[in-house]
Amino acid sequence: MTTVVCSICKRREVFFFRPYSGEKICKGCFTKSIENKVRATIAKYHMLQYDDRMAIAISGGKDSASLLRVLTKIEQDYPRVSLTAVTVDEGIGKYRDEALKNAAESCVELGVKHHVVSFKKIYGCTLDEISAHLRKEGKGKLTPCAYCGVLRRKALNIAARDVEANKIATAHTLDDETQTILLNILHGNPLGIAREKPITDRLHPKIARRVKPFCEIPEQETALYGYVNKIGFQAEPCPYASEAMRNPIRVFLNRIEDKHTGTKFALFKSAARIRPAIENMQTKEETTECTKCGEPTSGHTCRACEMLQQLFDL
Numbered sequence: 001m002t003t004v005v006c007s008i009c010k011r012r013e014v015f016f017f018r019p020y021s022g023e024k025i026c027k028g029c030f031t032k033s034i035e036n037k038v039r040a041t042i043a044k045y046h047m048l049q050y051d052d053r054m055a056i057a058i059s060g061g062k063d064s065a066s067l068l069r070v071l072t073k074i075e076q077d078y079p080r081v082s083l084t085a086v087t088v089d090e091g092i093g094k095y096r097d098e099a100l101k102n103a104a105e106s107c108v109e110l111g112v113k114h115h116v117v118s119f120k121k122i123y124g125c126t127l128d129e130i131s132a133h134l135r136k137e138g139k140g141k142l143t144p145c146a147y148c149g150v151l152r153r154k155a156l157n158i159a160a161r162d163v164e165a166n167k168i169a170t171a172h173t174l175d176d177e178t179q180t181i182l183l184n185i186l187h188g189n190p191l192g193i194a195r196e197k198p199i200t201d202r203l204h205p206k207i208a209r210r211v212k213p214f215c216e217i218p219e220q221e222t223a224l225y226g227y228v229n230k231i232g233f234q235a236e237p238c239p240y241a242s243e244a245m246r247n248p249i250r251v252f253l254n255r256i257e258d259k260h261t262g263t264k265f266a267l268f269k270s271a272a273r274i275r276p277a278i279e280n281m282q283t284k285e286e287t288t289e290c291t292k293c294g295e296p297t298s299g300h301t302c303r304a305c306e307m308l309q310q311l312f313d314l
Contacts, residue, residue, distance in 0.1 A: 008033070016224065019261045027228050034225045038070050038213045039077075045198040047167075047211040051080045055115075055165035055208065057156055058085045058106065060099030063171035065106055065233040066226045067214060071169060072110045086159040086168070088152050089118040091126020092238065099234045106232065117159045119151060123308060127151075131240065133311060145244035147307060154295055154304045160208035172212040175219035178264045179249045181271045186245075193271050194278040204287040204296040218264065 004014045004024060012026035025033065042048050056071055058064040068085060075081055085107050089096055100116065107114035120126050131144040160168050172180075177196070184192035200210045214222055226233055241247060256263045289295065290302035297303070 015228075020265060030221075031225065031228055034066075034217065034221060035070055035073060037217055039074060041198070041213055041216050042074070042211075045211070047169075047199050047213060048074075048078060048081065050078055052078075052167055053082050053084075053163075053165045054211075055084050055086045055156075055160045055163055055168045056112075057168055057170045058087055058103045059171075060087070060102035060106075060234045061171075062223045062226045062231075062233045062235070063173055063214065063219065065102065065231045066222045066229075067169065067171040068106055068110065068112065069229060069231055070225075071213065072112060083112055084163040084165060085112050085114045086156065086163060086165075087114065087116045088155045088159065089116055089120075090148055090152065091119050091128055092240070093128055095234075095236065095239055098236070102232055102234050113163070115159060115163050117155050117162065119155065122155055122158060123151060123304070125308075125312075127240070130311065137311075142307075143243040144240040145246070147311075148240070150303050150307055154302065157207055157295070161206065165208055167211055168208045169211050169213060171214050171222070173214045173217055173219040173222050174264050174268060175250065175253070177212070177215050177271075178253055178267045179246050181267055182249050182253070183246060186249075190278050191282055194275050194282060197272075197275060206289075206296045207287075216265075216268070 006012050006014055006026035006029050007022075007024045008029040009026060012028060014024040015027045016025050016030050017023070018025065023033075048054070054071070056064070056068055058068050071083060075083055085103065087100060087103050089100060104114055106112075118126075127144055127148055130147050134142070134144065156168055156170075160166075180196050181193055184190065184196070198212050198215045202209055225231075253264060253267075285298040287296050287298055290297045290300075290305055292301055292305040292309075295302050295304070301309075
């Protein structure tokens with residue numbers, strides 16, 4: 001039986017096949033291809049400057065664990081850049097305890113400082129407590145995931161200021177990006193497509209710019225990178241994930257991708273093409289500060305304070 005060799009190095013045995021490119025790759029070339037793709041993405045969107053102070057959002061899951069490993073390698077090309085890992089503890093029972101342990105161990109292994117912020121300390125409640133209150137009171141149609149998304153965003157921004165970072169790197173993959181694009185369309189929110197781009201605009205001195213170095217890499221490949229490089233991560237999904245609308249969108253996109261290879265890349269590129277038109281149409285809102293917590297907001301009260309006030313009748 002003839003051994004199929006890597007289409008890149010022409011020497012080692014094939015380990016992975018990329019349907020969208022037709023490449024048959026060995027383990028070594030696969031790892032290099034991911035790292036080179038991240039370098040190219042960072043350069044393409046100007047995500048990293050020579051003296052940036054970067055906070056890397058790590059949850060302990062596969063994507064953020066892989067991102068941490070890749071960025072610590074890339075940092076060597078930017079000697080004046082500083083990296084600090086930041087983790088948000090939402091307060092999700094044993095699930096988050098395991099993730100925090102994995103995140104801390106990864107940081108120790110790579111020699112990266114690790115800073116943790118918690119919902120309990122910032123908001124006075126955990127996500128488990130929010131979920132319990134939702135079930136008890138039967139308030140509204142929002143799921144725990146809806147609260148988590150808003151509260152996490154604010155918590156990450158606070159964490160970035162704690163470590164004096166001017167940018168936050170998140171591990172959003174191509175899958176995450178395309179799911180968000182469809183969610184914004186289904187929610188009738190075209191402005192969401194304009195806002196959710198590979199690197200966010202500079203809106204306010206208190207807001208660290210978000211960058212997404214994995215935005216053009218499929219989730220399957222970030223997970224495989226972690227496996228190939230023996231990176232420890234939490235494999236169990238969040239117990240609240242099944243309640244989110246994102247879940248059926250994920251299933252839908254995966255089914256389409258299986259039958260029509262390259263659909264996710266096409267959707268991502270389509271959003272990039274229409275984004276300038278959406279930005280030109282929208283009225284720019286002035287970013288002020290929340291009258292309750294002092295965090296940046298475009299309104300009188302930030303969305304996080306608004307949601308918590310409605311939930312607990314504060």
